[in-house]
Amino acid sequence: MTLDVAWAVDWVRASAATVVEHRDELVELDRQIGDGDHGENLKRGFTAVLAKLDALEAPPATIGDVLKLVATTLMSTVGGAAGPLYGTAYLRAAKACGSSSVDSAGVVALLEAGLEGIVARGKATTGEKTMVDAWSPAAEAAAKASADGAQPAQVLEAAAVAAAAGAEATVPLVATKGRASYLGERSAGHLDPGARSSQLILEAAVAAADRAA
Amino acid sequence: MTGTVDDVREPAAVALVLVSHSRELAAGAAELAGQMAPGVLIVAAGGMADGGLGTDYEHIEQAIERAASDGRSVVVLTDLGSAVLTTEAVLEAVAPELAQRVRLADAPFVEGGVAAAVTAHGGAGLDEVAASAEHAAASFGPGASAAVGAPEVAPGEATDDGVVRASRTLLNPLGLHARPAAVVARMLAGYDATVAVNGVNAASVLELMKLGATQGAQLQIEASGTQAREAVAALTDAIDAGFGEI
Structure with a gap:
């Protein structure tokens, strides 16, 4: 079984829907340890992505084309650090998905490329209370599931479950990267908004894969 | 101008791009630096397309391309967080021929911009202009106080x-x-x-x-x-x- 371009488009639309739905929650999380704009920035970015998707005259030929559209749009419309971070993640993922469908190994390659993009752009590693704390366990769990013979939807599900646990695990951490690091010790006790939005986006990928099945 | 300075010269070989979350901050810093270095092309890239706070990939990309036109080299100065990340993303994506003519300076936005502009106005090359921006913090920081003057001697x-x-x-x-x-x-x-x-x-x-x-x-x-x-x-x-x- 594989996931196709329609899945990718559905994933992006579902990502937009969940980001809009959780806009206030993300704003509140970011208000606690950052500058309070994460929810609004992602809402604006993904709303712009939807407009670009709707304006396409023909459906994208490859999954990479879909992800590249997301990347370039987010980089120019999000405004905050999430723009270049997610933008680079989608861009690297796009390069890893040049075909019209992905199997389980392809899903792993997509997630690993996304993680590499975030790490390269943000120069962050795990344990610093950032998006990496959701993406890193997600990519790891996906690779393990794929190696165990799981189907693409189950690979994504393993990734989303690990991302949720990773996001939750950011709560006690003291931030050492990004805006939250300005707070030092006071950043502990709060869920990282970037890790939370990463979890939401990976959960949207699972929902889209379940619909494609 | 004073007449003691020759301002009729070729535009400086190094241009500046000032990237800020704020349109006004970028424009103001460009105005300040530009007043001291009228021969230098200074391109402000501040804020989002709608005028709100943030950094815009396309806006920064266009600013760098404009600054680098006519074969100029470019020093980019940024304010916080995403200004740095977005500029790095732009530099990763542009043609290598362009990227090698651009330096992202790790420098204070205002002081670095002024120092870089004046250095560029003096005809310095890319590395020297970038270095002057990066040294601006040290030369403006606390403890960087004036040295004692030299003893009086006959002038000239x-x-x-x-x-x-x-x-x-x-x-x-x-x-x-x-x-x-x-x-x-x-x-x-x-x-x-x-x-x-x-x-x-x-x-x-x-x-x-x-x-x-x-x-x-x-x-x-x-x-x-x-x-x-x-x-x-x-x-x-x-x-x-x-x-x-x-």
């Missing part, structure tokens, strides 16, 4: 050590503020000479400004190099003329 005479010295009284009512400091730094860039005023590098607008010299202050000038005498003559003339402000 080279001493045994080959140093040409002069002493002048600052006439400007507002002191050696940004504009006259920039005039000095720009003017001296045209001479093959190393010039110090009250012990600080007179080619650095930031070091001159941090002297905090007010009206009536004594300026001790020391110069060395093949054009030391000419440089001191030009500088003393400019000081006596109040840098065109009186």
